[in-house]
Amino acid sequence: MNIILILIPAALFLGGLGLAAFLWSLKSKQYDDLDGEAARILFDDDGPAKRPADRR
């Protein structure tokens, strides 16, 4: 049963990775403007201006 000492932390780590990725995407406002982002991918120039830095 010693294998669970490796497997449980591994499972928690991988799950945690997924959770962290989701929380990061949420925090970086990736769900704020779903319509806009869909269109934004089509802009072929080097980005007009950066987004406001701070989060309200």
Place this chain on the structure above:
Amino acid sequence: MSCCSTRVPPETARASAAAARDAEFDLSAETPRPGVRRLHLAAPSMHCGACVATIERRLGAQSGVLAARANLTAKTVTVEWSDSAQTAGEIAAEIEALGFPVYAVDDAKAESAEAAAATDLLRRMAVAGFAAANVMLLSVSIWAGAEGSTRDLLHWISALIALPTIAYSGRPFFVSALGALKGWRLNMDVPISLAIVLAAIVSLYEVSQGGHEAYFDAAVSLIFLLLIGRWLDSLMRGNARSAARTLARMTPRGAWVLPPNGERRFVPVDEIEAGDVVQLAPGDRMPVDGTVLSGTSALDRSLLTGESEPVAVASGGIVEAGALNLDGGLTVRATSTAEASTLADIAKLVTAAEERKSRLARLADRAAQIYAPVIHLVALAVLLGWLATGADLREAILAAIATLIVTCPCALGLAAPMAQAVASGALFGRGIMLKDGAALERLALVKAAAFDKTGVLTLGTPRVIEAPALEDQDRAMVAALAGQSRHPMAQAVDQWARHQRKATPMPTLDDTRESPGEGIEAMALKTPVRLGSARFCGVERTDGASALSEVWFRLGEAQAIRFGLEDTLRPEAAETVGALHNAGIATIILSGDRAPVVKALGETLGTDAEAELRPEDKLARLERMRKTRTPVLMVGDGLNDAPALAAADVSIAPANASDVGRAAADIVFTGRSLGAVRTVWHVAQQTRAVILQNFGLAALYNMIAIPAAAAGLVGPLEAAIAMSTSSLLVTANALRIRLVLPAEPQVAVGAAAAERGTKGGRETAQQGALA
């Protein structure tokens, strides 16, 4: 880029923006860091990715602009720039110069607080989901037969994951439960919190004693499932933008005032008094009611009436607060203060009505009021029962907790939001936007329905229903003349003439002239021809209250000919009103229009009708209906309907309604047919049925689970199975709403835009002629 064009020409917008709005925007800009200014602007006419790119590129190229971001979903633009480089007004003018009218967002804070609350729930839900999956995984190994130290290890790991999760993700429930208890009330969150907290404490005690039974998995998945319901709910509520807020956004913050002998100055809107002389540049919104002293212009009164056709005003004309000045400069004498303006009056009525409505109890809340005390009594009875039969305290508490957990209103918490979310999705596919899920609950029970006339039962586009027999030649002449005008009435006559005309060649007309509000005239082979009002065609008014609007036609000095026009009925208006009537719902027309017209429509549709009502009359009439027959449905579109829309238990507006009308309504439908109202009503009944079935399922499941739990037969495994089964059942039952919807052709959401485009008339008139 065609979708990005607007009616305000860029040059005039820029001219007007120069100074007046500077002060206005400056008031709303914030200073996030020293030397940096930030402005939130609403740009409702932003429609596509190209609009976003255009705005961001233009702003990015400005000197001093640090960051610019357009949000297409929320239709807002956020700009940051260094204070010294530009003024707030210049930034706004830059965007307006591109053809996007912008408004300062007063309520950025309120709105972002709502969004933050939803995001917060989502974050807690993600954490709970992660924890539920992992704890369940560990629990499965325990149930599979882990023994001794292995079981203890797995229990401890579960505890390490579950306890912080409960503390973090369970917070919304604990806070709400505490709030309720402080006010000596019980809500659904009280039994939830109690079950979670007790389960955690007892499980921890069990684990520390090396016991067999821990309820960590149950507690965490309970939180996860309930947070799903809570989040769905907040998502639906977030969609319901307050109508009063939209109104406030439409009111300017100030205006240029000309003192009797002095420099003109920019005065904040609350300091404008009746009698002040206000200058209104093109692109400005009127801050107060007034009468025009000098100048001519076209006004966009769509905010007040929902009618997109610009209205011409000249000296002596009346300008209401909220009207948008389109093309000429106006000097206006204020007849009211902003506080007392038409717009402010309506805003006050709307706010009051919204407040009252937000207090209406929801189905799930009402269920909780009965459910929560029952659960507590049952759990207490179980505890006392075990103690009475001589069991030790630990056994008794475990049985009581098992009872609390299996009865925990997981299915109840999911029942309503899940059904509403599914219904909302299904309706969206049919071009119907649901802003408030609870509106469906009330709609299902509706006992009375009030309809506005223009724009709801009728399309606001006239058609000819009375016309004399004409020679083919004359008919061709009428068609040729009417075709020259864009006036809706002329368009209707044109349509009629084209339908009647056989293959006669069109006469040539020269020297066509149109006098606004009067008619159109031209020369046909040296004979003047006129089409327009009775006076315009030299007819003595044969007075009498006719239900029809009239257009006259006159060829040279011959006898003038009369056309009677009637507003086109919205498709399926009769069927919808009839269907509601047959279902025992009292229907009534509440209109601001002239009595004969309204009465005639009421007879056509077989309903009661009240005419010549002002917005407050409509509201009063609606309140009276609410006393005898609640809930009441209101279907309306204009600003004059807004108070009634907000006051009704549930309200529906077409997508081409005025902004405020749309914001005040719970449900908005796109497309031309009023059949949408019937569809929503059906779906509402279905949704209510499903919610009640779900409550029934939950009750049935409790009837089986409670005795088992009370008998001490329910361990963690049984609790977990019971809980997920009931939640799955409830979700699956909610999905049935999609299946039972009547098969209808899908209405594209784009239809709303098309609808607005043709409001002026051509196709509508054709439809009317066919109808």
